[in-house]
Amino acid sequence: MKIGVDYYPEQWDQSMWERDAEAMATTGVKVVRLAEFAWTKLEPSEGVYDFAWLDEVVRIFSRYGIEIVMSIPTNCPPKWLYEAHPEMIRVGPDGKRLQLGIRGHRCLMSPVFMRYAKKITERMVRHYASITSIVAWQIDNELEAYPCCCDECRNQFRAWLIDKHDNLQNINAFFGTNVWSNEYSDISQIEPPTAYPQMWQNPALCLEYNRFTNDVTANFIHEIAMVIKRELSRAKLTTNTWFCENTPDFYKMYEQLDFVSYDNYPPVRVPEDPDEFYSHAFHLDLMRGIKGRNFWIMEQLSGPTGSWMPMSSTTRPGQLMGYSLQAIAHGADTILHFRWRTAVAGAEMFWHGLIDHSGVPGRRFFEFSELCKTVSKLGVIDTTEIVSDVAIIYSPDNEAAFRIQPQVEGMYYLEQLKYFHAAFSHYGANVDVVPPNADLSGYKVVVAPTMFVYDQTAAENLYRYATAGGTLVLTNRSGVKDQLNNCIADKLPTVFKELVGAEVAEYDPIGSHEQKIRDFAGNIFTCRQWCDILTLTTAKAYAEYDDSFYRSLPAVTLNRYCNGVVYYVGTVCKMDFYESFVGNIMKQTGIPRLKGLPRGVEVTTRTNGLDDFIFFFNNSEKPASINLPKAMFSIIDSIAKDQLDLKPFGFDIVKK
Ligand code: GAL
Numbered sequence: 001m002k003i004g005v006d007y008y009p010e011q012w013d014q015s016m017w018e019r020d021a022e023a024m025a026t027t028g029v030k031v032v033r034l035a036e037f038a039w040t041k042l043e044p045s046e047g048v049y050d051f052a053w054l055d056e057v058v059r060i061f062s063r064y065g066i067e068i069v070m071s072i073p074t075n076c077p078p079k080w081l082y083e084a085h086p087e088m089i090r091v092g093p094d095g096k097r098l099q100l101g102i103r104g105h106r107c108l109m110s111p112v113f114m115r116y117a118k119k120i121t122e123r124m125v126r127h128y129a130s131i132t133s134i135v136a137w138q139i140d141n142e143l144e145a146y147p148c149c150c151d152e153c154r155n156q157f158r159a160w161l162i163d164k165h166d167n168l169q170n171i172n173a174f175f176g177t178n179v180w181s182n183e184y185s186d187i188s189q190i191e192p193p194t195a196y197p198q199m200w201q202n203p204a205l206c207l208e209y210n211r212f213t214n215d216v217t218a219n220f221i222h223e224i225a226m227v228i229k230r231e232l233s234r235a236k237l238t239t240n241t242w243f244c245e246n247t248p249d250f251y252k253m254y255e256q257l258d259f260v261s262y263d264n265y266p267p268v269r270v271p272e273d274p275d276e277f278y279s280h281a282f283h284l285d286l287m288r289g290i291k292g293r294n295f296w297i298m299e300q301l302s303g304p305t306g307s308w309m310p311m312s313s314t315t316r317p318g319q320l321m322g323y324s325l326q327a328i329a330h331g332a333d334t335i336l337h338f339r340w341r342t343a344v345a346g347a348e349m350f351w352h353g354l355i356d357h358s359g360v361p362g363r364r365f366f367e368f369s370e371l372c373k374t375v376s377k378l379g380v381i382d383t384t385e386i387v388s389d390v391a392i393i394y395s396p397d398n399e400a401a402f403r404i405q406p407q408v409e410g411m412y413y414l415e416q417l418k419y420f421h422a423a424f425s426h427y428g429a430n431v432d433v434v435p436p437n438a439d440l441s442g443y444k445v446v447v448a449p450t451m452f453v454y455d456q457t458a459a460e461n462l463y464r465y466a467t468a469g470g471t472l473v474l475t476n477r478s479g480v481k482d483q484l485n486n487c488i489a490d491k492l493p494t495v496f497k498e499l500v501g502a503e504v505a506e507y508d509p510i511g512s513h514e515q516k517i518r519d520f521a522g523n524i525f526t527c528r529q530w531c532d533i534l535t536l537t538t539a540k541a542y543a544e545y546d547d548s549f550y551r552s553l554p555a556v557t558l559n560r561y562c563n564g565v566v567y568y569v570g571t572v573c574k575m576d577f578y579e580s581f582v583g584n585i586m587k588q589t590g591i592p593r594l595k596g597l598p599r600g601v602e603v604t605t606r607t608n609g610l611d612d613f614i615f616f617f618n619n620s621e622k623p624a625s626i627n628l629p630k631a632m633f634s635i636i637d638s639i640a641k642d643q644l645d646l647k648p649f650g651f652d653i654v655k656k
Helices: 016-025 050-062 079-084 111-128 153-166 168-175 205-229 279-292 317-330 363-376 396-404 412-426 455-468 494-500 573-591
Strands: 002-008 030-035 067-073 136-140 260-265 295-300 332-338 390-392 433-434 446-447 470-477 502-518 526-538 540-545 554-561 562-571 571-573 601-607 610-617 624-634 640-648 651-655
Touching: 002 016, 002 363, 016 363, 030 050, 030 332, 050 067, 067 111, 067 455, 079 494, 111 205, 136 205, 136 470, 153 168, 153 205, 168 205, 168 502, 205 295, 205 396, 260 279, 260 332, 279 295, 279 412, 279 433, 295 317, 317 332, 317 363, 317 601, 317 610, 317 651, 390 412, 396 412, 412 433, 412 571, 412 573, 446 455, 446 573, 455 494, 455 562, 470 494, 470 573, 494 502, 494 554, 502 554, 502 573, 526 540, 526 554, 526 573, 562 571, 571 573, 610 624, 610 640, 640 651
Parallel strands: 002 030, 002 332, 030 067, 067 136, 260 295, 295 332, 390 433, 390 446, 446 470, 470 562
Antiparallel strands: 502 526, 502 540, 526 571, 540 554, 554 562, 601 610, 610 651, 624 640, 624 651
């Protein structure tokens, strides 16, 4: 378990480097990330390299025993390169190249950019190959599935489509271009579907374009990764990621890389209302699920965020430490805080680091220093991992298709997953968030929300899981689209009908309008967003609608399928329904439930096969007390406790 920081020596006077490294070492910083945006400093003009300054930084950190993550600085190519090759600048939907002076304005598809990116990578890796304190290499920064509209991307997209679909006739047939007289008679007529009005673009073309842009990003990573490994086969590779406008396909993106690293900026203000969505831990579980193993946080919240938006609140006392430990609870093994010093110049001067503009350490810094001390006591959990009874399936295709065609006001793909995640978390269950093709055989419950776009492997996986005796939860908007994002001409949920044992006779997209459902035990819950009106074939009703013209018709069903049980949730409810529903499923499947956890308290267990370590995190602004069933040893306070008293954002870890 290590705590580190992101550091930008090129932004500070050389006289500060040694002082900063010394202060880091004293504070307990174990690892530092360098050089992420420093291409111009490293190659001030074409083919002229200057590593001397970075050598000095590396020497200083090595002297203080601080490990290094070295970054490949391809996010910010130098101005001389753009000047010589303006064709490598990304082009927006308006056909204009991005204005220089920001960052990330290179086109990943550009052959010129690729050539220079590989060259600087090769030079850097060769130069630092012998430095053993470099423990990992980060490729670029926060890569997205960029919708670039330059000529190169346009041509490559067309070639990608022909490669996949063989010829233009197929493309016309598969995309349904006969709608609105859009038949292509020449490949050159195909455009990236980025222009206004976006919502009128062909959905099949849009989803294929999303897949193409993801391939471009994954290919860039692959090419750079090959260069690094060729120079230094022992190098450990990553790239830092986040949820953004053009969220990449995480599974593809990390295929060639050794570990996942996430930029973790949870919101500072935690909503009191459980229905105002807050399940930040979901993102952490998703990051662990990408490669099915522990991950890093490459940037961690350290203070008020802002710059390209108005500033957020500052972190509440305890929160800076609490959120770091929360990440560890969900499988992060190393956490770097963004950033050691807050920038005094440049576009992100109000995205606060640990030390404010004054340079004088304050409250947040002291809390960070406490965090370093606390984490230094966590050696016993170094080799632990998270084992879960529950899996939730996350599919990049479903997310993209939902973004391309929002189904109803207020309905978002990720939130459909978070409802279930929050409900299982409410009972202290570990949850894995996994890809559609994951091995599901070890899970007692699998939730596959909104399986919107058909994926044969995923569908077969779910059938196999239920056949073998698993408990599966499916929801509305499943089986709607074929692989190409066209509607499947069958009764919903089409390919899942047999699993579900019911058909959708009709649906009612009610948006923010609220209605009621009544479960088998007579409990009433509020539903909204979407109502599938179901006709049973082999299933039984678990809950029925309690108003509207479909009153008494099934809203949630339960079906026995081979050796398994399949639930179908045809509507979207408020949290109390999910807590009740998930509580029943946990009871049926024998998954232990912690009852009576104060709202906001999150419980996660890490295990090494012999010992279990239970993390209790009070993710709320109110103190919380938890009675333990027996006295357990706190590895934070080194004493046995039978009751935990957690301050706001307070933490404890006990050995079971
Ligand atoms: C991240 C990015 C960092 C920094 C940070 C805050 O998204 O990776 O480089 O910009 O946001 O501004």
